[in-house]
Amino acid sequence: NAGVMQNPRHLVRRRGQEARLRCSPMKGHSHVYWYRQLPEEGLKFMVYLQKENIIDESGMPKERFSAEFPKEGPSILRIQQVVRGDSAAYFCASSPGPGTEAFFGQGTRLTVV
Amino acid sequence: GENVEQHPSTLSVQEGDSAVIKCTYSDSASNYFPWYKQELGKRPQLIIDIRSNVGEKKDQRIAVTLNKTAKHFSLHITETQPEDSAVYFCAAPRSGRGSTLGRLYFGRGTQLTVWP
Numbered sequence: 001n002a003g004v005m006q007n008p009r010h011l012v013r014r015r016g017q018e019a020r021l022r023c024s025p026m027k028g029h030s031h032v033y034w035y036r037q038l039p040e041e042g043l044k045f046m047v048y049l050q051k052e053n054i055i056d057e058s059g060m061p062k063e064r065f066s067a068e069f070p071k072e073g074p075s076i077l078r079i080q081q082v083v084r085g086d087s088a089a090y091f092c093a094s095s096p097g098p099g100t101e102a103f104f105g106q107g108t109r110l111t112v113v
Numbered sequence: 114g115e116n117v118e119q120h121p122s123t124l125s126v127q128e129g130d131s132a133v134i135k136c137t138y139s140d141s142a143s144n145y146f147p148w149y150k151q152e153l154g155k156r157p158q159l160i161i162d163i164r165s166n167v168g169e170k171k172d173q174r175i176a177v178t179l180n181k182t183a184k185h186f187s188l189h190i191t192e193t194q195p196e197d198s199a200v201y202f203c204a205a206p207r208s209g210r211g212s213t214l215g216r217l218y219f220g221r222g223t224q225l226t227v228w229p
Contacts, residue, residue: 033215042119042202042219043157056207056216091156095215101147102215104156 002026004094004105005074012111019079019086021108025094032075033102034067037089049075082112115140117205119220127228132193134223136203137185143205145214146179146186151222152199160201161188193227200224 005024013019025032030051035043048056049069060067064082069075079086089109093102116139126132138146147162163170163177163186170177176189190197204217 031213031215040222042221043217045207045216045218048213048216055213058207093215095213098213098215100214101159101162102217103159104149106156 004029004092004103006090006092006105006108008108009106010109010111012113013082014113015083016081019082019110021077021079021090021092021110022074023077023092023094023105024074025092026096026103029094029096029103031095031097031102032069033093033095034075034077035091035093035104037091037107039088043091046077079110082110084112086110087112115143115205115207115218117203117218117220119203119223121223122221123224123226125226125228126193128193128195130193132188132190132197132225132227134188134201134203134225135185136187136205136220137183138205138218139184140205140208141181141184142208145206146177147204147214147217148177148188149202149204149219150199151202157202190225193225195227195229198225198227 032049034046037043045059047067064080066078089107091107093104095102119136144165149157150160151157174191179186200222203220207216
């Protein structure tokens with residue numbers, strides 16, 4: 001089992017561009033969570049998805065951010081018109097079900113210049 | 114919603130000594146308390162967790178204790194080694210739509226340094 005795979009590992013975007021972060025959950029896992037980690041801070045929950053459904057997006061900024069987990073393919077976190085404050089590490093985690101612990105991917109480190 | 118406070122923010126110990134990190138939570142309905150270790154530039158890794166039906170859990174040099182009445186839980190590392198140096202995070206589940214153990218509030222982290 002390859003674990004939770006995120007790509008790219010590092011992403012540099014200029015202000016105003018779009019950032020797309022991908023997450024492939026562990027095999028057999030249908031629950032995906034996205035977290036953001038600012039430098040020297042803890043992880044902040046953003047969104048919880050199951051296949052083709054957003055279950056809880058209470059941690060997502062109201063504008064510019066969106067997430068999806070299609071029937072086929074990875075989960076995508078999309079940030080439109082990036083600003084410097086979006087620079088952070090974005091971690092994806094997955095679990096096989098709601099009653100089991102989640103495992104994290106290696107993260108995508110987004111730098112906005 | 115849940116609020117998780119973690120102390121201390123930094124902790125330095127000599128190799129072989131014990132380290133204790135404490136967390137408090139606010140939601141009395143929380144029933145799952147994981148601890149994650151994050152080395153610099155790497156993913157958070159689950160090192161131990163405890164459910165609310167037990168008061169203590171051990172795994173080799175690591176133990177976690179839970180006091181539901183006081184709403185706090187602690188991580189204990191004995192016989193520390195330099196490779197234990199990392200940032201440790203406690204967490205508790207968020208309430209809300211779709212109960213799940215993967216949707217967590219994290220503490221701000223404790224930077225543990227173990228000196229040889």
